[in-house]
Amino acid sequence: MRAPGAEPGRPELLCGEVRTALLHSYDPVPHSSAAQLLKLRGDAPVLLSERPNLHARSPEVLTGVDCVLPSVSGARTRCVGTVRARACVNDGRVLQAAGYFGVAVAQGGERRQWSHYLARPGTVETFGRLRHDDIVRGFLGTGQTAAGVLDAGATAERLLTRVTAHPALDGNRRVPFKSRRTRLRWTARAAPDGEAVIEGFTLAEGGLRTLALRLPASTLAAPGVVAAFCEDIAQHDWLLTNLVHLVERGRLGSADRARAVRSLSPAIDQLLHLWMPGARVAKELSPLWDVLEGEPGFSRQWQTLVQRIRDQLALHTISLLHAERVPAEHMTTH
Amino acid sequence: MTSVFHETAAEPQTRSVPLSHVSLELGHLYMEDFAGGPERLREHFAKIAPWAETARAAAAAAVPRGRPRISTCFLIDDYFTRFSSPAELVPMVLEAAKESGLVIDYLARESACARAGETDVARVVEQRLVESPAPGSDGRRPPAGEVGWLSNGARTPGTSPLDVPLQALSPRTPWQPPRETAARRHSVFVDVELWDEPEQRRVWSCPFLAAVWQLARLGLLRHRGEPLLVPQDHPGAFPEDWDALPSVIRLNERAAAFSAYRIWSLLPSRFLPVEHAVRVILEQTEVEPGPLAQAAERAMAEGITLPEEIPDRIAYVFLPES
Amino acid sequence: MLLFSASDKGGTGRSVTSANLAYRRALSGDDVCYLDFDFGSPTAAAVFDVPRVVRGVTSGGLHSYLQGDVPEPMLVDVWADTEHEALRTRPLGSGRMVLLPGDSGGGEFALGHDTVGRCVSLLQRLEEEYDLVMVDLSAGRSYAVDMVLAATAQPGLAELTSRWLVFHRWTRQHVIAASGLVYGDRGILAAGVGHGHDGDELREAIRFVRAAVPDPEAVPWNQVPAAQVSWMRKCDEQLMDLAARLDAADSRRLGTVPLEPVLQWREVLITDEDADSGVANTATRDALVELAGKLTLDEEWGER
Numbered sequence: 015m016r017a018p019g020a021e022p023g024r025p026e027l028l029c030g031e032v033r034t035a036l037l038h039s040y041d042p043v044p045h046s047s048a049a050q051l052l053k054l055r056g057d058a059p060v061l062l063s064e065r066p067n068l069h070a071r072s073p074e075v076l077t078g079v080d081c082v083l084p085s086v087s088g089a090r091t092r093c094v095g096t097v098r099a100r101a102c103v104n105d106g107r108v109l110q111a112a113g114y115f116g117v118a119v120a121q122g123g124e125r126r127q128w129s130h131y132l133a134r135p136g137t138v139e140t141f142g143r144l145r146h147d148d149i150v151r152g153f154l155g156t157g158q159t160a161a162g163v164l165d166a167g168a169t170a171e172r173l174l175t176r177v178t179a180h181p182a183l184d185g186n187r188r189v190p191f192k193s194r195r196t197r198l199r200w201t202a203r204a205a206p207d208g209e210a211v212i213e214g215f216t217l218a219e220g221g222l223r224t225l226a227l228r229l230p231a232s233t234l235a236a237p238g239v240v241a242a243f244c245e246d247i248a249q250h251d252w253l254l255t256n257l258v259h260l261v262e263r264g265r266l267g268s269a270d271r272a273r274a275v276r277s278l279s280p281a282i283d284q285l286l287h288l289w290m291p292g293a294r295v296a297k298e299l300s301p302l303w304d305v306l307e308g309e310p311g312f313s314r315q316w317q318t319l320v321q322r323i324r325d326q327l328a329l330h331t332i333s334l335l336h337a338e339r340v341p342a343e344h345m346t347t348h
Numbered sequence: 349m350t351s352v353f354h355e356t357a358a359e360p361q362t363r364s365v366p367l368s369h370v371s372l373e374l375g376h377l378y379m380e381d382f383a384g385g386p387e388r389l390r391e392h393f394a395k396i397a398p399w400a401e402t403a404r405a406a407a408a409a410a411v412p413r414g415r416p417r418i419s420t421c422f423l424i425d426d427y428f429t430r431f432s433s434p435a436e437l438v439p440m441v442l443e444a445a446k447e448s449g450l451v452i453d454y455l456a457r458e459s460a461c462a463r464a465g466e467t468d469v470a471r472v473v474e475q476r477l478v479e480s481p482a483p484g485s486d487g488r489r490p491p492a493g494e495v496g497w498l499s500n501g502a503r504t505p506g507t508s509p510l511d512v513p514l515q516a517l518s519p520r521t522p523w524q525p526p527r528e529t530a531a532r533r534h535s536v537f538v539d540v541e542l543w544d545e546p547e548q549r550r551v552w553s554c555p556f557l558a559a560v561w562q563l564a565r566l567g568l569l570r571h572r573g574e575p576l577l578v579p580q581d582h583p584g585a586f587p588e589d590w591d592a593l594p595s596v597i598r599l600n601e602r603a604a605a606f607s608a609y610r611i612w613s614l615l616p617s618r619f620l621p622v623e624h625a626v627r628v629i630l631e632q633t634e635v636e637p638g639p640l641a642q643a644a645e646r647a648m649a650e651g652i653t654l655p656e657e658i659p660d661r662i663a664y665v666f667l668p669e670s
Numbered sequence: 671m672l673l674f675s676a677s678d679k680g681g682t683g684r685s686v687t688s689a690n691l692a693y694r695r696a697l698s699g700d701d702v703c704y705l706d707f708d709f710g711s712p713t714a715a716a717v718f719d720v721p722r723v724v725r726g727v728t729s730g731g732l733h734s735y736l737q738g739d740v741p742e743p744m745l746v747d748v749w750a751d752t753e754h755e756a757l758r759t760r761p762l763g764s765g766r767m768v769l770l771p772g773d774s775g776g777g778e779f780a781l782g783h784d785t786v787g788r789c790v791s792l793l794q795r796l797e798e799e800y801d802l803v804m805v806d807l808s809a810g811r812s813y814a815v816d817m818v819l820a821a822t823a824q825p826g827l828a829e830l831t832s833r834w835l836v837f838h839r840w841t842r843q844h845v846i847a848a849s850g851l852v853y854g855d856r857g858i859l860a861a862g863v864g865h866g867h868d869g870d871e872l873r874e875a876i877r878f879v880r881a882a883v884p885d886p887e888a889v890p891w892n893q894v895p896a897a898q899v900s901w902m903r904k905c906d907e908q909l910m911d912l913a914a915r916l917d918a919a920d921s922r923r924l925g926t927v928p929l930e931p932v933l934q935w936r937e938v939l940i941t942d943e944d945a946d947s948g949v950a951n952t953a954t955r956d957a958l959v960e961l962a963g964k965l966t967l968d969e970e971w972g973e974r
Contacts (some may be wrong), residue, residue, distance in 0.1 A: 036798060055475040056468070056471060056472060056475055057472040057570070057572065058636070059357075061357065061359070061360065062355075062357040063355050064355065065355065076634055077491070078478055078479055079485050079487045080483045081483075082486075096478060113487070125530065127657060128480035128529070128632055129630070129632075129658055129660075130657055132478060132635075133640075133656040133657055135634060159486075161488070162484060162486050164486055164487060165488050166487065168486075168741040169487045175741070175791045179790070179791055179794070179826060181826070184825040187826060187829055187830060189797070189798055192798070192799055192800065193798060193799060195798075219747075220747070489739060489740075
C-alpha cells in the first residue's frame, strides 16, 4: 500500500545524518583554505558564500548502495541507489559532513542498469512496500546500524575523515580546546496538510540527536534545501553542546576565578561569534527555527551561557583592577 | 521563491552548448591504418558510406518536426602514437571521405580527450565515476575499487592486493567466480583498465578516452560549468604539429552542431570490445545534472523524448573488417 | 596528548597499570579514551569491568576499523557500561572515560593497505575530543608498535604530543628486555627513525615504568629473615646498576608501581575505596596518582 499520490521514482521520504566537528586547526582557517579543503573533485567548484557568515560547501559525491533500509519491525526492504554526501566549513572553524538520500518506490521488482540510478542521484529505490513509519523509526533509532543496513552516517563520517586528513591542515593541527562531535539524524516525509512541522527533536547519548520533520511536497522535492536546514540545526546544537561542556569544565562559580576565565578563553575567542540561527535556511523552512526557539529554546540557553561567561569576565576584571588599586592607595596614605 | 541577494561564487552555473538531433561518427582508425596510405583510407570510407546513409535516414525519420540536424565527425588517434602531421594527414582523410560521398563536419584529436589546453579532461570524467555497488553494499565500506580499473560486477574475492587477509590465522576461502551485477542468470564479467602509469606518467586507456569522446559528442562534458572540447573554426592551413591543431575543429561551415541528443558510431567490428568497455564506464559515470537537464528540456521542446540513461543514447553499427 | 604503552614481555602489568592511569586522569577531570591495541590478547575490557566486550567485540572493533571494514570503531562509555560497583556512580567533576575495544578473534595482524592512514585518522580524531588518548600496545616488537610508530611519524600526527611508557618488572631479565625494546637493533628508537622520527626527540618521549616492584624496606619484605633482606637489597642495587648502564636509570624513569597483592590476584582498577578500606595498599594508589600526574608534567619529559 502506498501513500496517496505517491508515484514510482519520486522520493516520498528523505533521510540523512549530519556530523559536526571542530576543524583541526588552532586558528580558524581562511575562506580560501576552506575552499582548498573541500575541493573533493576538480570538475565541480566549491561554493563560497560570505554573507551573512563565511560558508564554504563542497561539491556532492555519490556512493552506490544495494542493501536493506533501516527498520524497527525487522522488515528487510531492499533498496538500490545512491547516497549523497557533502561537507561544509563554517567561519573557518566548524566542519560538517552530511550524508542523505531520498526513498522512492521502484518500478518493477529487479535491480536495473546502474545508469538508471545515476540518473536519479541521491535516491534509493525500494522493492516492495514502503512503510514510512517503520523506516523513520528505524533510521532515527539510537542503536548502532547493523551491517547490511543503509548507513548514511558512514558516508558522512568518511567524508569528515577525508577532509580532516587534508595535508593543508598539517602544521597547525593542535586544537584550541577539546570538543565533542555531534551527529544529527533526520528524516522528512510529506506533511498531510502541506505545512512544515517538527514532529520531534531528541537529544540522545553519545552526541546523537534526532529530528523528524513533516514537509510540503515542494520542499521534499529539494533535498539539498532540507539538508541545509538540518546542517544549520546541527551546527547550532553543536555550538550549544560544546559551550555547555566548556562552561562545565571551567567550573564557573568556583573559588579560582582566574582559572575559570582562562579555561573559557577558547570559547570567547572561537565560539561566541558563531551563533547565527537560520542564517542559511530557506524561507519556507525558517518558521521551523522559531519552533525550536520556543522549545527547547536554543538561543535562550545560548544567551544565558554567554551572559554567564561575560559576567565572569567582568567580575574577574574588577578583581584585577581592585588588586592593582589597593597597593596604590596604601602609597598615598603614607 | 526569489531572493534579492545573490553571490556568484555560491551558486553553480552551467553553460549550455548547441545540440543537433544526431551526431554520426564515421569510423575510427588506428595509426597502422593511416600508414596504409590513401588506398586504405578510401577502402574504409567506402565501407562506411552506405551505412552512414542508412543511419542518416533512420535518424531523420525519428525527428518529429522541422529539418533534421545531423552532423558528422571523425576522431584521429594522436594519443598513443604520433604519425605524420596534420598538414599531411588531414587533407588525405578528407579527400578519401569525399570520394565516398562523405563530408566530415568535425575532426577531433584523441589526445584532447586526455587533456585540452589547461584542463585534464580525462581526470574530470574519472572524478565523476560512481561505482555500481555489489549487493550488500550499505555505504559503510568504500567501494572496493581497484585503482585504475572499473568492472561491471564483483571480482573474484582474494585476487586483489587490497584484500589480502590481514589477520593471522584467517582461514583461506575457496575460489569464487566473478559476477556481473546486472547479470541475466549468467555473467559477462568485464574489468576495464582505465589507465596505467609507466614511469609515473598517467596513460589513459583507449576505452576511457573513447568514453570521454562519447560524452563530448553528447554535449554532457563540463568543467566547473564550462563546456569542454568545444569546436573551433577551421584555421586555414593545417599545422605541422598535432599539438597545434585545436581539440575539435569545424571543417564544414554549414554543419549542424557538433554535440547531439543521440549519437551513432559506425565502427569496424574490432572496436566492439572497446565500446563494450565504454558502456561499462558510462554506465558508472554520474553526468552533471546541469547539462543533462538542459538537453532534456530542449529535446522536450522539440517533441523528442531522450532516454535518461546515457548509454542508451548511443547507437552502434559494427562493420565487417574486410 | 597521545600516550603509548609498550612492554617487551607479557605479564609486566602494562595493561592494568595503563588502565589505572587512564582512570586516575579521568578522576581528575580529563576526558580520557583507552585504545586496546593489544591485538593478541585484549585485556582492557576486563580491567574496566565491561563484561559485554570482555573478549572483544564480534565486529566493529579496532581491527575492523583499521582494516577499513567500518568507518569508525565502536566506543564503550566505561562509566555507563561497567559492572564495577565503585565505578557505576561517576564521581563529580570527573571526565569521560571511553574504551575502544578490539575485535574478538582479531589476532595480531600485518600492516595492510592504508592501515597506517586509518590509524592516523583515528588518533587525530580522538585528539580532537580527548585530553588523553592512551594506546595499549601488544607486547614486544609487534605490528601494533610498528603501526603507531609509522602513524606518529606522519605529518598530520607528528606535530601532536606523543609520549611512550615502557613497562617492565624489576628483575634482571625484564630490565634487559625493556632496554632492548627501546634501544635494541630493531627496537622502538631504530624502528621509529626508520619511519622518519627524529631519534633525539623520540628518545626524549620515552620513559620507563617499573611495575610490580617489591620494596625491601616495606611490609612484608622487611619482615623476612635478615639474610633474605640483605640479599634483596643487594639485588636491588645490582638492578639499579644494570638499569643505569642500560639507560633505563632514574633520569629515564617516570615512576615505580609497587608490588600490589590485589593486582597479583586480579587485573582491576584500584579505587580510592580499595585503598581507604585497606584492600589495596595506599602506597599503590599513591604511586598511581603520582605517575598519572607526571604524564603531563613537561619537566619530567625533558621539556621546558
